[in-house]
Amino acid sequence: MQDNNKVKEYDALVIGAGIAGGEAALNLANVGNRVLLIDKDLTVGGKMIMLSKVFPTLDCSACITTPKVSEIARHSLITTLTSTEASDIVQKDNGTFEALITTQPRYVHIEDCTGCQLCEEACPVNVEDEYQYGLVGRKAAFIPFSIASPRAAAIDIENCTLCGACERACPTNCIDFTQTVEKFMIECKTVIVATGFQLFDPTLIPRYGYGRFKNVITSMQMERQLAPTRPFNTVLRPSDGKIPDNIAYVLCTGSRDKTVGTPICSQVCCMYSTKQAQLLMGALPMADITLYFLHIRAFGKGFNEFYAQAQSMGVEYVKGKVAKITEKEDGNLILRYEDISTGKVTETEHDMVVLSVGILPNQGITGLFKNRKLELDQFNYISQSNPLESPATTSIKGVFVAGVASAPMDIPDSILSAGAASSEAANYIRQLSVKQVEV
Amino acid sequence: MKSKIGVYICHCGGNISDYVDVNKVRESVKEIQGVEISIDTMFACADSSQKQIAEDIANKKLDALVVASCSPKLHYPTFSAVAERGGLNKYNYVHANIREQVSWAHSDNKEGATEKAIKVVKSAIARVKESVPLEPIEVKAQKSIAVLGAGVAGMRAAKELADLGIQVYLIEREHFVGGRISQLDFLCGADITGKELVTQLYEKIHKHPNVTLFTGAEVIEKGGSIGNFKVKVKITPRYIKDECNPEQLQKAIDVCPVEVEDDFNFNITKRKAIYRNYDSEYPHFPTIDSKNCTRCGECEKVCSSIDFTQKEEIIDLTVGSILAATGFDPYQPKENEFGWGIENVVTLPQFRRIINMCDNKLIYKGKEIKDIAYIYCVGSRQVEGDNKYCSRYCCTATLYTSILTHKKYKGIHSFHFNRGIRTYGKQEVIYDEASRLGDIFLQSYEYDPPVVTKVNGKTNVKIEDLLTGGKEIEVNADLVVLVTGMEPRNDCSIGDVLKIPKGRDRFYNEIHMKLRPVETVIDGVTIAGACQGPKNIMESMNSALSAAAKSYSIVNKGELALEPIIAKVDKDTCVWCGKCAEACPFDAITKVNANGKEIAEINASVCKGCGMCLPVCESDSIDMDGFTNTEIESMINVLAEN
Numbered sequence A: 001m002q003d004n005n006k007v008k009e010y011d012a013l014v015i016g017a018g019i020a021g022g023e024a025a026l027n028l029a030n031v032g033n034r035v036l037l038i039d040k041d042l043t044v045g046g047k048m049i050m051l052s053k054v055f056p057t058l059d060c061s062a063c064i065t066t067p068k069v070s071e072i073a074r075h076s077l078i079t080t081l082t083s084t085e086a087s088d089i090v091q092k093d094n095g096t097f098e099a100l101i102t103t104q105p106r107y108v109h110i111e112d113c114t115g116c117q118l119c120e121e122a123c124p125v126n127v128e129d130e131y132q133y134g135l136v137g138r139k140a141a142f143i144p145f146s147i148a149s150p151r152a153a154a155i156d157i158e159n160c161t162l163c164g165a166c167e168r169a170c171p172t173n174c175i176d177f178t179q180t181v182e183k184f185m186i187e188c189k190t191v192i193v194a195t196g197f198q199l200f201d202p203t204l205i206p207r208y209g210y211g212r213f214k215n216v217i218t219s220m221q222m223e224r225q226l227a228p229t230r231p232f233n234t235v236l237r238p239s240d241g242k243i244p245d246n247i248a249y250v251l252c253t254g255s256r257d258k259t260v261g262t263p264i265c266s267q268v269c270c271m272y273s274t275k276q277a278q279l280l281m282g283a284l285p286m287a288d289i290t291l292y293f294l295h296i297r298a299f300g301k302g303f304n305e306f307y308a309q310a311q312s313m314g315v316e317y318v319k320g321k322v323a324k325i326t327e328k329e330d331g332n333l334i335l336r337y338e339d340i341s342t343g344k345v346t347e348t349e350h351d352m353v354v355l356s357v358g359i360l361p362n363q364g365i366t367g368l369f370k371n372r373k374l375e376l377d378q379f380n381y382i383s384q385s386n387p388l389e390s391p392a393t394t395s396i397k398g399v400f401v402a403g404v405a406s407a408p409m410d411i412p413d414s415i416l417s418a419g420a421a422s423s424e425a426a427n428y429i430r431q432l433s434v435k436q437v438e439v
Numbered sequence B: 001m002k003s004k005i006g007v008y009i010c011h012c013g014g015n016i017s018d019y020v021d022v023n024k025v026r027e028s029v030k031e032i033q034g035v036e037i038s039i040d041t042m043f044a045c046a047d048s049s050q051k052q053i054a055e056d057i058a059n060k061k062l063d064a065l066v067v068a069s070c071s072p073k074l075h076y077p078t079f080s081a082v083a084e085r086g087g088l089n090k091y092n093y094v095h096a097n098i099r100e101q102v103s104w105a106h107s108d109n110k111e112g113a114t115e116k117a118i119k120v121v122k123s124a125i126a127r128v129k130e131s132v133p134l135e136p137i138e139v140k141a142q143k144s145i146a147v148l149g150a151g152v153a154g155m156r157a158a159k160e161l162a163d164l165g166i167q168v169y170l171i172e173r174e175h176f177v178g179g180r181i182s183q184l185d186f187l188c189g190a191d192i193t194g195k196e197l198v199t200q201l202y203e204k205i206h207k208h209p210n211v212t213l214f215t216g217a218e219v220i221e222k223g224g225s226i227g228n229f230k231v232k233v234k235i236t237p238r239y240i241k242d243e244c245n246p247e248q249l250q251k252a253i254d255v256c257p258v259e260v261e262d263d264f265n266f267n268i269t270k271r272k273a274i275y276r277n278y279d280s281e282y283p284h285f286p287t288i289d290s291k292n293c294t295r296c297g298e299c300e301k302v303c304s305s306i307d308f309t310q311k312e313e314i315i316d317l318t319v320g321s322i323l324a325a326t327g328f329d330p331y332q333p334k335e336n337e338f339g340w341g342i343e344n345v346v347t348l349p350q351f352r353r354i355i356n357m358c359d360n361k362l363i364y365k366g367k368e369i370k371d372i373a374y375i376y377c378v379g380s381r382q383v384e385g386d387n388k389y390c391s392r393y394c395c396t397a398t399l400y401t402s403i404l405t406h407k408k409y410k411g412i413h414s415f416h417f418n419r420g421i422r423t424y425g426k427q428e429v430i431y432d433e434a435s436r437l438g439d440i441f442l443q444s445y446e447y448d449p450p451v452v453t454k455v456n457g458k459t460n461v462k463i464e465d466l467l468t469g470g471k472e473i474e475v476n477a478d479l480v481v482l483v484t485g486m487e488p489r490n491d492c493s494i495g496d497v498l499k500i501p502k503g504r505d506r507f508y509n510e511i512h513m514k515l516r517p518v519e520t521v522i523d524g525v526t527i528a529g530a531c532q533g534p535k536n537i538m539e540s541m542n543s544a545l546s547a548a549a550k551s552y553s554i555v556n557k558g559e560l561a562l563e564p565i566i567a568k569v570d571k572d573t574c575v576w577c578g579k580c581a582e583a584c585p586f587d588a589i590t591k592v593n594a595n596g597k598e599i600a601e602i603n604a605s606v607c608k609g610c611g612m613c614l615p616v617c618e619s620d621s622i623d624m625d626g627f628t629n630t631e632i633e634s635m636i637n638v639l640a641e642n
């Protein structure tokens, strides 16, 4: 329980506990700074902890994320708060900050929860599981996923019927419906914004049929089907549970497309689709995989070789923008596109379609700051005020940006950008202690 | 001998349990003498499992721990930390790899995989029984860092570290700072030039009390280890006195009779043997290129700042960490490669120098240039050659260059012979802008690159164009620009001195591509910028600042705890034959006199525990802490059992 009356002091506030925020927090704490790391979600780890394997090394994502996550959880200088957001951030004349921290009730005492899942079993309510991107259901009393951190139950109060079954089932009495919103003030010397991204909502492109055609899914749903903590233990198509044998990927869904307001490339979808194609070749050796693309952005270290490897494994790459998807009675899908290499409009049938959805910036970050303006760039990412010399600096002195919050990027680039943010933040903290900073 | 061992077997969510019968493994080790508990877990590395293991150690008073999971490269540190949190000495923990070495390697044979997993776990149990607790070796860490290379990445890292209060030695091989960026006049997405960026950074480090800059200097030897590297730096003379007279120096340049190709301008111009690359270059005074200088003495006659008596110097430095930011080389096309050798075929870096030199009209070799053909991926994504990688920066850099030519000159037509434009991320808008300016894009098939020939005095580029369904298209160009990629430095001797491993692409390799992109397997040595792989400036800056953060975390406390896994000599049986000292790659072994007898002695802070000395010792006098003969033999015994 937080003591609400006392203002807590930290050296750094890190907003967002994805891989970027986590890395920045660790870097700062490892050189002696006290860090408050907050995430609005129920667990830390961001998107990365949900991925299957990562390109181009094909490391199991959960396996390489969990040690970081537990290092964060254990670090004596890092305080981690989930279900928590910051607001009303004010920069004072001496360059330091004040912020209001708000934690939503989880209705479970994290310290006492053993993660036994008895509440899950007892809960009668079934809803869509957002952590499995809607592929399966979950209860209203639930543990987000098996490697969540903290691995503690939470009550989804919106869907809870207050029947009390979970309370009765819990052996440690850690369920507490009297919990309320907690608010307290903190003071800190620097702020790192690592709020990451959201995924493009493909219902905005109705001609692809997402939401209407059952066998059209998103790449994040495919990530979950391929992850070690996967819901089905194999890859299934949603309409009839059949194992698909002819899967299509539609790249640049919601990216490089001015009609949906995103002119830029999302930088990761070519490679994650190539990765998924390789994983599918392993999981379903008989399946045909086709990627419909505009250009393959295989630019990073080891990427072009990874792309070549997929081609040599038999993944089909077709250059052409998919114009439209239609559904057949048996649930199969017809893709209509211009095949650039022949110049002809072509139609091809697949039994499952994965939309390689793009990356969008999270909204509302500017509103967290009160007396200073956190500028955004023309694409609504946090603007880097000196991208060539100090890529982590923002329009507010003492506020730094890390990871996808500033631009689409993959995991290694997020780590590098977090490294830059933490380096500059450490220096800012040092400057504050040795001299007055002009703000 | 340990008698209360905890054994944990991980499913790795299916990565292991899909192929190995984890229950069977658990059952077959639970009766082994000394095993107190054996438990299987979905993800041993998950925070909740770690907590459970630590609690078991404390509550059940375990005296040793085995976790059978993935590669120790990934999780050895994780579980040895768990052991410590539970109250065990971390050297009473043994890691068994049943993923990379078992489930993944034998995914076609589940029974065999299970058998092998059982053996691997049993041998780990045998070893942990014999394990002995060890204490880390505490050493002082120097609060100083050597940054190698004063390109933008090196200078940026130097500035950051210096601001954090670290003594920085910035060591640059050339006589000038700035590296490749000073050759770039315009930078994509910025309103300053490369030179201005170099100037900004130089001014920040130049007067910084914590930065010592060496130019014309190179690290030639590295000894010691993390916290206390001993480096030897060779400094070549500049032949110019520190207090020099700029006016006289200009005269000296004017009178020098030697003219050589100017490699700063990629050989499209000439320079003297006494030279500076451009007027505002740093440090501000020229140098004499000793390779081409004939010692005619003309310059000395007009300038009192010249000093031919300066000698090469070797200095010794001790630093806590080394940050290498030694950059890249632009790819040099081979004879006839895409018409290289034809007089109006140039590389992208050359073309950028040409643009810099032409104000109103674009003129090369006396002819005005209107039609420009860019050929992409030269030296990158090679079908035949070794460079399979994409150079990352060049699509964007070329399109940006093209846009610039439209802005600077009238009547330019650009033809982009590409292989699929890779303007990733926000750089997409540059592609868009070039397209709107009317640039023409042609794309070759993967195995059918464009052909450049000279016919009837015209330089012709021919392509089978994928974008028009395979039509053959020809363009007569006034200038062909080869978009050359990045290559690892040709002279990468520094990598050999530091022993940084290289990848298949020959760039320096990080320790983990995804999560530890700036650290190397050499403890205490970090890498930044394009020496690790192609990068643009912003990406290089991010990696420079990250490397600075990692190097800083090594030295900032002033002390370090080193692994106690080191070799030990049995004083009684050693007869000093010297073979171990010869075998040691780290020079950790010296001859000492102990009680009138010559024996080998191992320097604990230098020994890396590599084990090279063990097999060469004929009297079997060396043993390795943490991997003792007893431990290894116990493992072999189990593995050899039928």
Ligand SMILES: Cc1cc2nc3c(=O)[nH]c(=O)nc-3n(C[C@H](O)[C@H](O)[C@H](O)COP(=O)(O)OP(=O)(O)OC[C@H]3O[C@@H](n4cnc5c(N)ncnc54)[C@H](O)[C@@H]3O)c2cc1C
Pocket: A015, A016, A017, A018, A019, A020, A021, A038, A039, A040, A041, A044, A045, A046, A047, A048, A051, A053, A054, A055, A056, A084, A085, A086, A194, A195, A196, A197, A198, A199, A219, A220, A223, A268, A272, A275, A362, A402, A403, A404, A405, A409, A410, A411, A412, A414
């Ligand atoms: C389908 C898919 C597959 C991918 N595969 C790969 C791959 O194989 N390899 C690879 O390198 N990259 C891959 N990526 C990219 C990778 O996911 C990102 O590079 C990485 O996750 C970025 O990390 P981040 O920390 O910047 O953002 P995030 O992971 O989004 O983390 C941001 C965190 O901030 C929190 N947050 C947001 N706003 C607030 C707020 N106001 N207050 C508090 N907290 C907040 C969020 O809850 C979240 O936890 C893939 C991406 C997708 C979509």
Ligand code: SF4
Pocket: A251, A252, A253, A255, A256, A264, A265, A266, A267, A268, A269, A270, A271, A294, A295, A296, A297, A356, A358, B424, B425
């Ligand atoms: S990374 Fe590939 S799929 Fe994603 S937006 Fe860019 S070009 Fe399209």
Ligand code: SF4
Pocket: A299, B376, B377, B378, B380, B381, B389, B390, B391, B392, B393, B394, B395, B396, B419, B420, B421, B422, B483, B485
């Ligand atoms: S960035 Fe473009 S030009 Fe450079 S190697 Fe990659 S694809 Fe080729």
